[in-house]
Amino acid sequence: QKEVEQNSGPLSVPEGAIASLNCTYSDRVSQSFFWYRQYSGKSPELIMSIYSNGDKEDGRFTAQLNKASQYVSLLIRDSQPSDSATYLCAVYGGSQGNLIFGKGTKLSVKP
Amino acid sequence: EAGVTQFPSHSVIEKGQTVTLRCDPISGHDNLYWYRRVMGKEIKFLLHFVKESKQDESGMPNNRFLAERTGGTYSTLKVQPAELEDSGVYFCASSYGGSGYEQYFGPGTRLTVT
Numbered sequence: 729q730k731e732v733e734q735n736s737g738p739l740s741v742p743e744g745a746i747a748s749l750n751c752t753y754s755d756r757v758s759q760s761f762f763w764y765r766q767y768s769g770k771s772p773e774l775i776m777s778i779y780s781n782g783d784k785e786d787g788r789f790t791a792q793l794n795k796a797s798q799y800v801s802l803l804i805r806d807s808q809p810s811d812s813a814t815y816l817c818a819v820y821g822g823s824q825g826n827l828i829f830g831k832g833t834k835l836s837v838k839p
Numbered sequence: 840e841a842g843v844t845q846f847p848s849h850s851v852i853e854k855g856q857t858v859t860l861r862c863d864p865i866s867g868h869d870n871l872y873w874y875r876r877v878m879g880k881e882i883k884f885l886l887h888f889v890k891e892s893k894q895d896e897s898g899m900p901n902n903r904f905l906a907e908r909t910g911g912t913y914s915t916l917k918v919q920p921a922e923l924e925d926s927g928v929y930f931c932a933s934s935y936g937g938s939g940y941e942q943y944f945g946p947g948t949r950l951t952v953t
Contacts, residue, residue, distance in 0.1 A: 732881075759939060760938070760939040762941065762942075764944075770946065771843075771930065771944040771945055771946045771947055772882070772930070772944045773944070774941055774942070774943060774944075777941050779939070816882070818882075820938055820939055821884075825870060825872070825887045825889075825894060825895060825934075825937040825938045826872060826884035826887055826895060826898065827872075827874075827882075827884065827932075827942060828884070829874075829881045829882040829883070830881060831880070831881045832881070
């Protein structure tokens, strides 16, 4: 059974701090990794995709991938109260087209 | 560009009844996916269409679920007859390509079976 694991949180950080969200996955052949943000009662919103080892930066967001350790993370710099949401890690299930999701980490940014 | 749309947003039905959910993908996206989130659990894959063909339906829970994508445009997911355990949020997603491509999600349909 292919799995994606995330700490469910809640993760609480003060406004302006760096929030660090982590994810591990079980399938070594996975090649594509995604972070989605989901506000309560809303749909998952794609915020980052990463395919190669290393860091990928987009604005205040940085995704980090380490395939040897089967680990992917998301850093949010200068966290804002509007970043408060559940962050979902998703991994492609090998050769199939479907995503495998973690349960999500709830982030709370305190003003 | 319009995003993925789903209808209805909410549906409350009684056990044994039939419900049909609809998804309109982003224009030009040949790949369409159905997912479901049951309370307290992670989002789980149900099936994948490429145009009008079912590419992978390994996540469909049982034969009470029937998905179609006539003409390769919108898709419907029918649950007949509905059971209590079918309650959850049903998401549709679409992507331009298959494996590895970014998937964009619709707002979901919250199904409650009483």
